[in-house]
Amino acid sequence: MNTLLNRMKLTFLRSGVRVLVLLLTTASVxxxxxxxxxxxxxxxxxxxxxxxxxxxxxxxxxxxxxxxxxxxxxxxxxxxxxxxxxxxxxxxxxxxxxxxxxxxxxxxxxxxxxxxxxxxxxxxxxxxxxxxxxxxxxxxxxxxxxxxxxxxxxxxxxxxxxxxxxxxxxxxxxxxxxxxREQQAAEFNTFYQAQLQRVYDGLAQRKQQHADSSPSVFIHSRVGLQDLCCETMVKGMMASFANSVEANNVAQAIVPGAAGVMNMEYLLTIQPDVYIATAIGSTDTWRAADLNPAVDNIPPYIVLGAGVSEDVARLSFQNALSAANSRGVRQLRAVKEGKAFAIWHHFYNTPMNVVAVQAFAKWLYPETFSSLDPQATMAELFERFQPVPLEGTYWISLDTQATETTSFARHARVGVKQGAMQ
Missing domain, CATH: 3.40.50.1980 (Nitrogenase molybdenum iron protein domain)
Structure with missing residues (x-):
């Protein structure tokens, strides 16, 4: 009888151990x-x-x-x-x-x-x-x-x-x-920080060589969307790009909140050193047949982004500043002196924003960043980190003689992400 009881106890103990192991394993899973x-x-x-x-x-x-x-x-x-x-x-x-x-x-x-x-x-x-x-x-x-x-x-x-x-x-x-995809994220962040550091290094070098004040900039947001001029960004979004390159965003002193509207008369009084517009137009709002500036029904948007040619981009920029709600912009000294630029609006909400920061730096400090090439940065970003080709125009100058314009035509190979590891 004792032997039988001992066997039963041993069997029960073994069963309990199995259950415990099973529970621990399940919990671990x-x-x-x-x-x-x-x-x-x-x-x-x-x-x-x-x-x-x-x-x-x-x-x-x-x-x-x-x-x-x-x-x-x-x-x-x-x-x-x-x-x-x-x-x-x-x-x-x-x-x-x-x-x-x-x-x-x-x-x-x-x-x-x-x-x-x-x-x-x-x-x-x-x-x-x-x-x-x-x-x-x-x-x-x-x-x-x-x-x-x-x-x-x-x-x-x-x-x-x-x-x-x-x-x-x-x-x-x-x-x-x-x-x-933690490894891929780390690789992109390494690229991102390195490209951002190139801007910070240039700014540090400039501080050692120049004692003059920072240039002023006006960011004209979503040109053509509002009936009144001029919508702008003050905090976050592209205002962060201006802050990162130590520019004086003229809207910060008078516009509360993250975004708002500045009066054209005030802009003409303070005369920012550089004018930067953001483009919300696309080939859907700008047709090839509508390139004649005399056509009244041309949408007053600046057209930039994928699939946009340099010619269409610049013509749209010129026409947008001729529209009734933006006409006063042409009286800004920055525009007259060839310091007027437009940039793809959607840079404000994408990891590609580092390219926009480089473009801002080059526009605001052309001598300091003469060797910085945002075009090459954009091309590398697409080739290494995007599955679609880089085709289109993502920023442009109003002045046809200026060099701060970029138009890409299959700079990146479809489906190639050299640095990305699976």
């Missing part, structure tokens, strides 16, 4: 399936270690995802329509490479108000990627966050807009963790 990260809103977020289904609060984040993954479309199950509607040239490039992009469900148009929580809840997403600020839901949309998290959708906030030069590397690191 569960723990391995979850990763915990801190996003750009300072929130601790738990999400699957392997993310397979992604919602984009702004579809313009697709090029950022493409820096990390040569198949950036494959995991997106829903997105706002802002990429297609606000940057149709770039969208067409991605559609040519990834036709399936047209089949991704649109969960809204170009605003947070249009974002459909109900539709998102049908898509079985693992994670939603939102921006601290922008067109889609932000950290201020508590009701959206609450509903999605209750349904098991993790929410991660990134930022290329509010504090772009500080938060771009942080956001890429975060996206690398979300997508399981």
């Amino acid at each position: 569960w723990a391995g399936e979850i990763q915990r990260i801190t996003d750009l809103a300072g929130r601790e977020v738990s999400l699957p270690a392997k993310v397979n289904r992604i919602i984009l609060g702004e579809s313009r984040y697709i090029p950022a995802l493409a820096i990390l993954d040569e198949q950036p479309i494959s995991k997106i199950v829903g997105m706002l329509a802002d990429f297609k509607q606000t940057d149709p040239g770039s969208y067409r490039q991605y559609r040519s490479k990834f036709p399936e992009i047209d089949g991704i469900p649109q969960i809204g148009h170009t605003s947070a108000d249009s974002f459909s929580v109900e539709q998102v809840l049908t898509l079985n997403a693992d994670v939603a990627i939102f921006g601290l600020e922008g067109h889609g839901p932000t950290a201020r949309h508590a009701h959206v966050i609450r509903q999605l998290e209750r349904a098991g959708v993790a929410i991660v906030f990134v930022d290329f807009r509010r504090d772009p030069l500080t938060n771009t590397p942080k956001s890429m690191t975060l996206l690398g963790k979300v997508m399981g």
Whole structure:
């Protein structure tokens, strides 16, 4: 009897050990399936270690995802329509490479108000990627966050807009963790920081050689969109680019908030040293048949970006400054002296912003940065980190004699990301 009892105890003990081992193993597996990260809103977020289904609060984040993954479309199950509607040239490039992009469900148009929580809840997403600020839901949309998290959708906030030069590397690191592409994120950040450091080194050198004050600049935002002149950026976005190169943004002293409108009469009084316009136009708003400046129905937008030729870019710039709502700009001394430039508006919300910083530096300090080549930086960025070719014009001077113009024609090879490791 004792022998039988001992055997039963031993069997029970062994069974208990097996159960305990099984429980510990299962717990270990569960723990391995979850990763915990801190996003750009300072929130601790738990999400699957392997993310397979992604919602984009702004579809313009697709090029950022493409820096990390040569198949950036494959995991997106829903997105706002802002990429297609606000940057149709770039969208067409991605559609040519990834036709399936047209089949991704649109969960809204170009605003947070249009974002459909109900539709998102049908898509079985693992994670939603939102921006601290922008067109889609932000950290201020508590009701959206609450509903999605209750349904098991993790929410991660990134930022290329509010504090772009500080938060771009942080956001890429975060996206690398979300997508399981940490090595690729680290490689891009190395490239990014090196290109930014070239600007900082030039500024330090200038300080040693010059005691004069910083040049003043006026950033004329979204030229042609408003009936009144002149919309501008004061904090974040492209204002950060001006601050990073130690320029005096003339709007900062008088315009409250992140953006606002400056009076043309005031601009004519203070006369900024450099004029920089941002271009929201595309080939969709500017047709080849409409190149005659005498045509009254030409949209007053500056056209830059993918698929835009240098001729169209410059003509659109000239015409935009001839439109009724911007005509006074031509009286600025900077414009008359050939210090007027236009830049692709969407640099303000992308990891490619480092190229815009280099362009700003070259425009504001042409002697200091005579050897800096933003064109080469842009070409390298596309060749190493983008799956689509670099074709188009992304910045331009108003003066046809100036050299600060760039037009790319297949500088990057499709599908080649030399530095990206899988």
